[in-house]
Amino acid sequence: MSSPAPSDADGLTVGQVSARLGVTVRALHHWDEIGLARPSLRTVAGYRLYTATDLERLHRIVVYRETGLGLDRIRAVLDDSAVDVPGALRAQRAQVAERIERLQGLGAGLDRMIEAHERGLLLTAGQQATVFGPGWDPDWPTRAREAYGDTTQWQQYAERSASRDVDDWQTVADAVAELDRALADAMDAGVEPGAPEADRLVERHREVFSSFFPLTRPMQVCLARRYEADPGFAAHYDGIRNGLAAWFRRIVDAAARAHGIDPDTATWE
Structure with a gap:
């Protein structure tokens, strides 16, 4: 028992x-x-x-x-x-307060990350117009989220967006605008595809575009193809210089061939 x-x-x-x-x-x-x-x-x-x-x-x-x-x-x-028990507890209380502050900062960062994944661009319509110009369409991030929200590139873009404020985006916008001017000037100067200056501009485009997400050479070929074929992108580049979209695609294709990539079979990868 x-x-x-x-x-x-x-x-x-x-x-x-x-x-x-x-x-x-x-x-x-x-x-x-x-x-x-x-x-x-x-x-x-x-x-x-x-x-x-x-x-x-x-x-x-x-x-x-x-x-x-x-x-x-x-x-x-x-x-x-x-x-000194009260002293020991006060010291521990100070450490807890520091951890709480760090966790609150982490929570705020997570909130921005979630919002960036859902919205793409964490700027008001007014801030977007100031940074990107009056011709900017504030609905573009929503349409981009609907089209690309399940891609790795959108996730990378959102992660970058979550850490940026108005000044950061202004720096990005300025870099894009300077690149557009450099492309137009090179086309006006008669720079041929495959020339050293053209290849440097292709590399500069990849560097500037890394502000959004990493861009491989095959992906750049696909993007340049879209610049020429998509009415919205073509209007932007041809609005800077007539024929700029087609010229840009040619210099990207030439640079790709120099690196062993066939532009006709390049895929988004």
Whole structure:
């Protein structure tokens, strides 16, 4: 016949203490092994039993552990009369406050990341017009999200967008505008596809475009093809210089061939 379970007056088993305090049996065994909280009683069979005094110490250990104190510091707080307990707790409180501040910053960053994935561009319509010019369509990010939201490139774009403010986007817009002017000037000067200056402009385009997402050479070929074929893109480039979209595609194709890429079979990868 088994013996009846011990009462609180007799002492509590490890399992009972674990359930009562919400700590694991493994943790209780560890605290026993290191001498932090040892049960005062044993059954005839050698099982640990915790008294009310033991339980009070365990409760304090749990409270201090939840504040973030390490076990060695908890031991000192409990056993060393020379320890300034309020001072130790104030120091821990300061560390907790720092962690809270860091977590709040992380939370704000996550909010911006979520919003960037959903909206693409974290600027108001007015800010977009100021940065990108009056001809900018503020609905473009929404349409782009609908078209490309499930792509790796949209995710990369969103991650960059989440960390940018108005000034950052102005820097990007200025770099794009300077590149457009350089392309137009080179075409006006009669720069031929495959010429060193044309190849430098192709590389510059890839560098500038990395502000949005990494652009491989095959992807650049596909993008240049779209610049020429898409009415919206073609209107933009041909509005800068008539024929600029077609010329840009030719210099990109020539640079691709120089790197062993067949423009006719290039894919978005």
